[in-house]
Amino acid sequence: MKGREVSLNVNLGGIELRNPVTTCSGTYGFGEEYAPYVDPASLGGIAVKGLTREVRPGNPMPRLAETPSGMLNSIGLQNPGIDEFIARYLPELRQLDTKVLANIAGNSVEDYAYVTSRLEEAGGIAGIEVNISCPNVKHGGIQFGTDPKMAAQVTRAVRKNTKLPVIVKLSPNVTDITEIARAVVDAGADAVSLINTLLGMAIDIRSRRPVLANVLGGLSGPAVKPVALRMVWQVSQAVKVPVLGMGGILTATDAIEFMLAGATAVAVGTGNFVNPRAPLEIVAGIEEYCRANGVRDVNELVGAAWI
Amino acid sequence: MADLFQARVLSNSEVCPGIFSLVLEEPRLAALAQPGQFLNIRVNAETSPLLRRPLSIHWVEEGRVEILFQAVGKGTEILARVRRGERLDVQGPLGRGFDPDPGDRTPVLIGGGIGIAPLGFLAQRLKGRKVLALLGARNGEALACSGGSKLEGLGATVHAATDDGSLGRHGLVTELLSEVPADGIIYACGPGPMLRAVAGYALAKGIPCQVSLEEHMACGVGACLGCICKGLAVNGESVHKRVCSDGPVFDVRGVDWS
Ligand SMILES: Cc1cc2nc3c(=O)[nH]c(=O)nc-3n(C[C@H](O)[C@H](O)[C@H](O)COP(=O)(O)OP(=O)(O)OC[C@H]3O[C@@H](n4cnc5c(N)ncnc54)[C@H](O)[C@@H]3O)c2cc1C
Ligand SMILES: Cc1cc2nc3c(=O)[nH]c(=O)nc-3n(C[C@H](O)[C@H](O)[C@H](O)COP(=O)(O)O)c2cc1C
Ligand code: FES
Numbered sequence: 044m045k046g047r048e049v050s051l052n053v054n055l056g057g058i059e060l061r062n063p064v065t066t067c068s069g070t071y072g073f074g075e076e077y078a079p080y081v082d083p084a085s086l087g088g089i090a091v092k093g094l095t096r097e098v099r100p101g102n103p104m105p106r107l108a109e110t111p112s113g114m115l116n117s118i119g120l121q122n123p124g125i126d127e128f129i130a131r132y133l134p135e136l137r138q139l140d141t142k143v144l145a146n147i148a149g150n151s152v153e154d155y156a157y158v159t160s161r162l163e164e165a166g167g168i169a170g171i172e173v174n175i176s177c178p179n180v181k182h183g184g185i186q187f188g189t190d191p192k193m194a195a196q197v198t199r200a201v202r203k204n205t206k207l208p209v210i211v212k213l214s215p216n217v218t219d220i221t222e223i224a225r226a227v228v229d230a231g232a233d234a235v236s237l238i239n240t241l242l243g244m245a246i247d248i249r250s251r252r253p254v255l256a257n258v259l260g261g262l263s264g265p266a267v268k269p270v271a272l273r274m275v276w277q278v279s280q281a282v283k284v285p286v287l288g289m290g291g292i293l294t295a296t297d298a299i300e301f302m303l304a305g306a307t308a309v310a311v312g313t314g315n316f317v318n319p320r321a322p323l324e325i326v327a328g329i330e331e332y333c334r335a336n337g338v339r340d341v342n343e344l345v346g347a348a349w350i
Numbered sequence: 351m352a353d354l355f356q357a358r359v360l361s362n363s364e365v366c367p368g369i370f371s372l373v374l375e376e377p378r379l380a381a382l383a384q385p386g387q388f389l390n391i392r393v394n395a396e397t398s399p400l401l402r403r404p405l406s407i408h409w410v411e412e413g414r415v416e417i418l419f420q421a422v423g424k425g426t427e428i429l430a431r432v433r434r435g436e437r438l439d440v441q442g443p444l445g446r447g448f449d450p451d452p453g454d455r456t457p458v459l460i461g462g463g464i465g466i467a468p469l470g471f472l473a474q475r476l477k478g479r480k481v482l483a484l485l486g487a488r489n490g491e492a493l494a495c496s497g498g499s500k501l502e503g504l505g506a507t508v509h510a511a512t513d514d515g516s517l518g519r520h521g522l523v524t525e526l527l528s529e530v531p532a533d534g535i536i537y538a539c540g541p542g543p544m545l546r547a548v549a550g551y552a553l554a555k556g557i558p559c560q561v562s563l564e565e566h567m568a569c570g571v572g573a574c575l576g577c578i579c580k581g582l583a584v585n586g587e588s589v590h591k592r593v594c595s596d597g598p599v600f601d602v603r604g605v606d607w608s
Contacts, residue, residue: 072573076595079351092575100590107566107576112397114568118575121590265397293397316401316569317392319441320354 049333050340056234057208058170060087064326067312068146073132080319088142096154098124103256108245113266117257129165142169150180152200159204170208176239188214191226202231213237220274221281228282236287238271264313265291279305295328303348356437366495377413385472386447386599390570392439393428406468418467445598450475455535459483462540466497473504481506486523490516527551549602559602565593580606
């Protein structure tokens with residue numbers, strides 16, 4: 044199908060993406076693992092594994108369980124810590140011709156603030172994605188992301204320590220995700236991303252024990268897509284900032300559904316494991332869809348399903 | 351470098367009860383493959399099962415890549431039904447394989463069960479060397495078709511141990527460890543307890559030893575951190591290593607066996 048050029052550029056809270064397709068934090072390592080399959084220059088951006096102030100060894104094994112059309116993981120934020128990230132991984136990430144989102148996590152508001160200021164200082168990244176699905180150690184381990192006040196506090200702390208665009212990544216494990224979304228936007232988030240994994244578990248009937256050493260894990264993959272789509276639909280209509288949609292995206296059709304539901308851009312996570320070239324195929328598929336439907340600018344799709 | 355292939359299935363057959371030989375015609379994959387590496391295979395185009403299945407490369411010949419697998423669950427049972435002429439979505443070759451240069455040492459291949467499979471490809475690369483193979487399986491037939499006969503065909507001296515005593519020693523392959531010569535170098539693949547025993551022996555005797563580990567995997571390329579094993583850094587510090595990309599083959603000195 045030939046036709047006019049389709050404009051694929053989108054603006055995610057101040058980050059100019061050459062197309063709306065990115066990759067999810069924790070599923071794309073530090074960018075080099077998928078180099079044999081995908082040239083990052085053909086993607087809108089990539090998000091790196093969640094970074095914390097200190098080195099995190101992560102949870103005990105087993106950390107994975109396959110479920111119907113999905114998977115559970117309990118990696119436990121294993122990461123080399125912000126110092127090692129900046130020294131060892133950031134120099135190569137800077138060379139990539141794509142937008143790099145640094146995903147950050149912490150045990151306290153101060154941790155988030157610290158990691159943010161280190162990244163601000165180091166330079167070379169396009170934006171900070173704040174994972175608020177982490178227990179607040181100082182407040183009895185309640186997740187930042189399930190309490191609007193704590194979510195806002197973290198957002199403000201990050202906002203104060205950087206000029207970079209701030210994307211707050213929302214947890215789906217809440218009663219009303221729009222409440223949290225409004226709270227973080229009021230606190231200065233330039234965009235929101237959703238969804239993080241849904242809390243779940245698996246049991247082995249032979250051993251009569253949970254499969255994951257950590258007992259609970261995060262569900263991802265096609266199984267969560269309808270939930271993610273619903274949340275993107277709700278959040279994108281509740282707040283004025285752009286939404287980065289994710290959760291079970293495997294194909295261009297999935298990605299287009301998210302955009303029609305209100306996502307300005309999308310991210311592929313578990314889909315990379317299934318098809319390492321999924322992000323590329325999704326970029327091509329979105330372009331193809333636009334051309335076939337007379338859409339000249341991909342932004343026309345954003346929220347087009349709203350009624 | 352690894353890649354994705356739509357590999358043509360040349361044959362897929364049950365070589366003995368529950369064990370299948372799948373041969374793929376894929377010259378570029380064959381050229382890239384190294385002993386000890388594995389393929390990550392998508393068994394169908396559905397989302398169930400969702401994840402790819404890691405399977406070792408058993409044999410490489412004339413642009414063909416063979417794997418040997420046991421049908422043990424949903425994924426491998428679907429794979430068992432793949433027919434000649436179909437295309438299979440194959441990612442690979444993945445991981446760090448064996449260092450196939452034994453130097454002046456006598457290569458000793460130790461395999462247990464389907465873990466014998468990857469030793470076939472290694473033995474191909476060791477052709478012309480005097481190779482000793484210590485193999486264990488549930489019975490003589492399983493031992494032969496998991497790669498035992500192919501190792502013999504390449505001229506390796508095979509010493510067997512079987513659970514039912516139908517071939518060689520009645521017992522475990524680890525009971526044959528005293529046959530490893532002092533100037534040997536061990537390459538091992540098999541169940542966890544077997545590898546632990548082999549590693550313990552090699553470390554105690556100061557015999558160089560590489561083992562191929564197994565873990566459940568999601569990405570297979572080092573991106574998800576789901577397949578961690580406890581390793582030791584050069585300075586003796588405990589570190590997490592990714593079985594898929596730092597391994598699956600490790601020097602026993604780089605693994606924390608405690
Ligand atoms: C590097 C590597 C090389 C391997 N090489 C071979 C080989 O050459 N021949 C062979 O028969 N088997 C091999 N295995 C084991 C093989 O991957 C599993 O038997 C297979 O994934 C089982 O899938 P299933 O759907 O049939 O079983 P299910 O039990 O239904 O699988 C459920 C989940 O567990 C995973 N899983 C189950 N058993 C294992 C296992 N032992 N190791 C890792 N993941 C597992 C599956 O991938 C899947 O995600 C290898 C494993 C690894 C990690
Ligand atoms: C193995 C794995 C590790 C993850 N690690 C992180 C992480 O470090 N930080 C984070 O914000 N989200 C993490 N996630 C969540 C994903 O980024 C994504 O939000 C979620 O998996 C839903 O998308 P998907 O269904 O496309 O995978 C992880 C997901 C998986 C599967
Ligand atoms: S399977 Fe993902 S890191 Fe090994």
